[in-house]
Amino acid sequence: MNEIDLTLLEPVLQTYGPQGRTALLPALHAAQDLYGYLPEPVAEAVARALHVPLADVHGVIEFYAMFYPQKVAQTVLHVCNDPACGMAGADALFKNLTSRVELNLDAPSGTSVTVERAPCLGLCEHAPALMVQGAQVAQADRRSYEDLVRGRLPRPRTLVGGDIAILTANCGKNRPTTLEEYTQSGGYSGLRRALQSSPAEIIAEVKASGLVGRGGAAFPTGLKWEGAANASGDPKYVVCNADEAEPGTFKDRVLMENDPHRILEGLLICAYAVGASYGYWYIRGEYTAQMEIVTHAVEEARQAGILGGSVLGSPFHFDMEIRRGAGAYICGEETALFESIEGKRGFPRIKPPFPTTHGLFGRPTVINNVETLANLPYILAHGAAQYRQMGTEKSPGPKLFCLSGDVVRPGLYEVPFGVTFDHLLNDLAGGVRGGELKAALFGGAAGAFATPQHLGVRLTFEDLRAAGLPLGSGVITVFNQHRDLRDVLLRLGHFFADESCGKCYPCQLGTQRQYEILQRVAAGSPLPEDVARLQDVGWTMTDASLCGLGQTAASAVLSAMRHWPELFVPAAQSAPQAQV
Amino acid sequence: MSESISLTINGQPVTVPAGTTLLKAAEQAGISIPTICYHDYCTANGLCRLCVVEVEGSRTLVASCVAKAAPNMQVQTHSERVLRARRTVLEMLEASVDLSEAPEIQAFSQELNADPQRFPDAEKRQPPVVDDNPMYVRDYAKCVLCWRCVQVCAEDAQYTFAINFTGRGFETQIGTFFEKPLPDTSCVFCGQCVGVCPTNALKPKRQWLMEQGYSTDEIMDMTRTERRRRKRAPLSAE
Numbered sequence: 053m054n055e056i057d058l059t060l061l062e063p064v065l066q067t068y069g070p071q072g073r074t075a076l077l078p079a080l081h082a083a084q085d086l087y088g089y090l091p092e093p094v095a096e097a098v099a100r101a102l103h104v105p106l107a108d109v110h111g112v113i114e115f116y117a118m119f120y121p122q123k124v125a126q127t128v129l130h131v132c133n134d135p136a137c138g139m140a141g142a143d144a145l146f147k148n149l150t151s152r153v154e155l156n157l158d159a160p161s162g163t164s165v166t167v168e169r170a171p172c173l174g175l176c177e178h179a180p181a182l183m184v185q186g187a188q189v190a191q192a193d194r195r196s197y198e199d200l201v202r203g204r205l206p207r208p209r210t211l212v213g214g215d216i217a218i219l220t221a222n223c224g225k226n227r228p229t230t231l232e233e234y235t236q237s238g239g240y241s242g243l244r245r246a247l248q249s250s251p252a253e254i255i256a257e258v259k260a261s262g263l264v265g266r267g268g269a270a271f272p273t274g275l276k277w278e279g280a281a282n283a284s285g286d287p288k289y290v291v292c293n294a295d296e297a298e299p300g301t302f303k304d305r306v307l308m309e310n311d312p313h314r315i316l317e318g319l320l321i322c323a324y325a326v327g328a329s330y331g332y333w334y335i336r337g338e339y340t341a342q343m344e345i346v347t348h349a350v351e352e353a354r355q356a357g358i359l360g361g362s363v364l365g366s367p368f369h370f371d372m373e374i375r376r377g378a379g380a381y382i383c384g385e386e387t388a389l390f391e392s393i394e395g396k397r398g399f400p401r402i403k404p405p406f407p408t409t410h411g412l413f414g415r416p417t418v419i420n421n422v423e424t425l426a427n428l429p430y431i432l433a434h435g436a437a438q439y440r441q442m443g444t445e446k447s448p449g450p451k452l453f454c455l456s457g458d459v460v461r462p463g464l465y466e467v468p469f470g471v472t473f474d475h476l477l478n479d480l481a482g483g484v485r486g487g488e489l490k491a492a493l494f495g496g497a498a499g500a501f502a503t504p505q506h507l508g509v510r511l512t513f514e515d516l517r518a519a520g521l522p523l524g525s526g527v528i529t530v531f532n533q534h535r536d537l538r539d540v541l542l543r544l545g546h547f548f549a550d551e552s553c554g555k556c557y558p559c560q561l562g563t564q565r566q567y568e569i570l571q572r573v574a575a576g577s578p579l580p581e582d583v584a585r586l587q588d589v590g591w592t593m594t595d596a597s598l599c600g601l602g603q604t605a606a607s608a609v610l611s612a613m614r615h616w617p618e619l620f621v622p623a624a625q626s627a628p629q630a631q632v
Numbered sequence: 633m634s635e636s637i638s639l640t641i642n643g644q645p646v647t648v649p650a651g652t653t654l655l656k657a658a659e660q661a662g663i664s665i666p667t668i669c670y671h672d673y674c675t676a677n678g679l680c681r682l683c684v685v686e687v688e689g690s691r692t693l694v695a696s697c698v699a700k701a702a703p704n705m706q707v708q709t710h711s712e713r714v715l716r717a718r719r720t721v722l723e724m725l726e727a728s729v730d731l732s733e734a735p736e737i738q739a740f741s742q743e744l745n746a747d748p749q750r751f752p753d754a755e756k757r758q759p760p761v762v763d764d765n766p767m768y769v770r771d772y773a774k775c776v777l778c779w780r781c782v783q784v785c786a787e788d789a790q791y792t793f794a795i796n797f798t799g800r801g802f803e804t805q806i807g808t809f810f811e812k813p814l815p816d817t818s819c820v821f822c823g824q825c826v827g828v829c830p831t832n833a834l835k836p837k838r839q840w841l842m843e844q845g846y847s848t849d850e851i852m853d854m855t856r857t858e859r860r861r862r863k864r865a866p867l868s869a870e
């Protein structure tokens with residue numbers, strides 16, 4: 053092994069050491085940027101400077117997929133392995149790239165390359181996607197190997213459409229909206245109005261708007277804020293959840309790269325309403341370009357007096373920092389995200405207590421999704437009544453949908469709640485590509501399948517619930533009739549087995565057992581009792597897991613078993629349509 | 633909050649002090665709920681989910697070792713839904729871990745009619761035995777990830793922080809900093825972890841050697857020299 057020069061690390065230790073354990077992920081990221089991986093002496097130096105036990109630091113490095121305890125190639129190509137990219141030829145891309153790579157760890161700079169499979173990169177509308185040294189690459193099958201390895205590639209373009217443009221008003225320029233542009237288009241007027249009202253009035257307005265969370269759990273936002281506002285504890289925190297990693301979801305990425313100030317304004321409104329003085333914006337580790345854009349926007353806001361000791365000249369003071377995830381889907385779960393900010397493995401906590409009373413650092417905390425926060429400037433600037441003009445009585449407002457897979461125009465679509473699936477798919481996204489509609493996965497990996505009979509379903513919380521479909525985070529992955537859904541299920545099974553945190557037995561063991569059975573199913577050779585096994589495993593995960601990951605890890609599989617039981621019997625016995 | 637709470641468990645009224653877990657409330661009512669990860673002297677984390685019960689109005693089952701009794705709660709500790717979850721967890725565990733020295737877990741399996749062969753061709757966790765110190769051996773093929781050893785080594789007792797986790801999900805394992813041998817870690821060989829391990833994954837070295845067929849004298853000899861070598865090591869390093 054080469055000698056490790058620890059003097060390089062000094063500035064990192066000086067910056068992060070005084071902050072203690074909470075700075076563990078930032079310190080490890082900074083250290084890995086210097087050395088390319090996290091060698092033992094580096095991990096030890098970080099542990100000592102931050103006063104974290106050595107074993108704990110190692111436990112953290114081991115938990116997050118983007119931290120490397122061993123030396124890796126200078127260039128790592130991460131090829132997305134999840135359904136949308138899988139359908140667009142990710143396997144062939146992976147094979148092709150692998151065959152081009154000669155792994156040679158000790159070769160001079162720029163020559164060592166490895167190819168790895170990655171979970172959904174949040175670039176589903178650009179399938180097949182990959183990431184090279186943090187740079188996002190669209191339609192990677194159309195790039196030459198040389199360009200990929202050199203990272204000389206254009207940034208993916210934003211694909212937005214829809215019936216309305218409230219949340220996406222400033223999206224589509226293919227560059228971030230500046231503070232000046234945002235302010236000129238009416239930005240930060242919602243915050244100004246908020247600062248002239250009492251926190252209680254704002255909470256009342258948000259409640260009246262009927263806004264519910266867009267992160268997947270659909271919890272009423274005003275109610276959540278009220279809980280934290282009424283909780284005792286100081287300081288209080290607000291957190292923007294930008295850990296977007298649900299396979300098929302890319303809406304938060306598009307919002308961040310196009311219009312970061314809208315989200316920041318939402319976060320500030322939230323902070324003022326609940327009485328929080330500090331905030332965090334937690335962005336998934338794979339979104340490096342978006343992280344830069346958000347960092348720049350936050351800096352702009354701080355320069356302009358929108359963040360800091362006196363927000364927009366008012367007595368309200370608020371500041372915040374941006375945190376980078378490190379490759380763990382589970383850290384999108386709110387309590388796992390707190391653990392991650394606190395410098396720990398992303399293990400979800402037992403609830404209750406809930407974040408509104410015992411959140412980040414044990415203090416009252418509001419955590420909201422990026423899209424949820426992006427609704428607030430409009431609500432505050434135009435009032436709840438006007439907001440409710442969009443959508444239905446029970447599902448007011450605009451909604452973003454992420455369409456990918458076999459669809460003519462994949463992308464992000466903004467519609468009022470209440471349009472039909474048919475309208476979204478056929479009128480807006482140009483219909484199914486390559487054949488007839490066979491199925492659509494609603495809600496991502498944690499979701500359930502819709503079939504052509506659901507085309508008339510209106511996209512609202514109430515209609516989808518009645519149809520047994522989750523809205524989740526607004527993912528719709530489309531499959532034409534030529535697709536083998538067993539391959540899709542296999543990818544989902546792999547995703548959950550990879551991403552389970554391992555804390556509770558039903559999910560730690562169940563995601564593995566489920567994946568093993570799905571491998572047999574995908575190969576067309578399930579064992580006689582596999583249907584019963586999948587059901588027992590599935591229901592046990594759903595019913596007995598500690599957190600939402602395990603509770604939804606069998607959702608798509610169970611839904612496929614209801615729609616297409618023939619997929620789960622040995623190939624010889626299965627119905628013809630299953631053999632495509 | 634009132635001092636005592638009344639609830640019903642399996643139709644039977646029970647009154648317990650506020651803050652009592654459902655596990656303890658059931659115990660008070662003479663109802664026994666199986667547990668693996670729970671230990672009276674360790675922080676309860678709700679890991680194994682063997683203790684799950686059905687609470688009216690709750691979407692999912694709840695872990696009784698951590699859920700607190702609430703007024704008028706209606707609890708079922710042995711409903712079909714509960715038994716299915718317990719049985720499946722045990723079957724999946726049997727397929728993953730060597731439970732040959734965990735008689736208590738085996739007894740639960742029998743009671744619940746869990747089939748240890750339910751999952752054919754399942755991957756087992758089978759890391760090699762770690763024999764790196766004179767005090768105890770670590771056979772993580774028997775580890776059920778109850779977290780007790782990690783917790784007593786940390787804030788639950790000893791504050792030594794010698795062990796933590798490696799990997800995640802099914803691949804999770806208990807380990808040291810960069811897999812170093814225990815004598816090179818902060819471990820003080822207090823033996824607390826060995827004491828709380830429910831499956832014999834952690835075992836006194838002498839017991840282990842005895843099981844391998846060594847005589848008492850041989851064992852004394854082997855472990856004594858090992859200890860001396862340890863003591864000398866820092867000096868000769870100078």
Ligand SMILES: Cc1cc2nc3c(=O)[nH]c(=O)nc-3n(C[C@H](O)[C@H](O)[C@H](O)COP(=O)(O)O)c2cc1C
Pocket residue numbers: 264265266267268269270271273293294295296297298381382383384385386387419420421422424425599600601
């Ligand atoms: C496994 C898992 C992953 C999640 N990932 C995200 C995520 O990436 N982004 C998000 O906003 N919420 C995610 N959530 C939901 C959060 O726990 C939380 O409900 C949400 O951030 C609350 O914000 P909202 O009320 O604005 O929706 C996830 C939940 C689970 C169980």
Ligand code: SF4
Pocket residue numbers: 382400551552553554555556557559560597598599600601602603
């Ligand atoms: S359900 Fe899965 S992800 Fe959630 S705590 Fe359990 S093991 Fe971890």
Ligand code: SF4
Pocket residue numbers: 774775776777778779780781782806825828829830831832833834
């Ligand atoms: S080694 Fe023993 S005490 Fe430690 S987690 Fe495994 S089973 Fe529990």
Ligand code: FES
Pocket residue numbers: 666667668669670677678679680681682683684695696697698
């Ligand atoms: S005893 Fe409650 S989860 Fe293990």
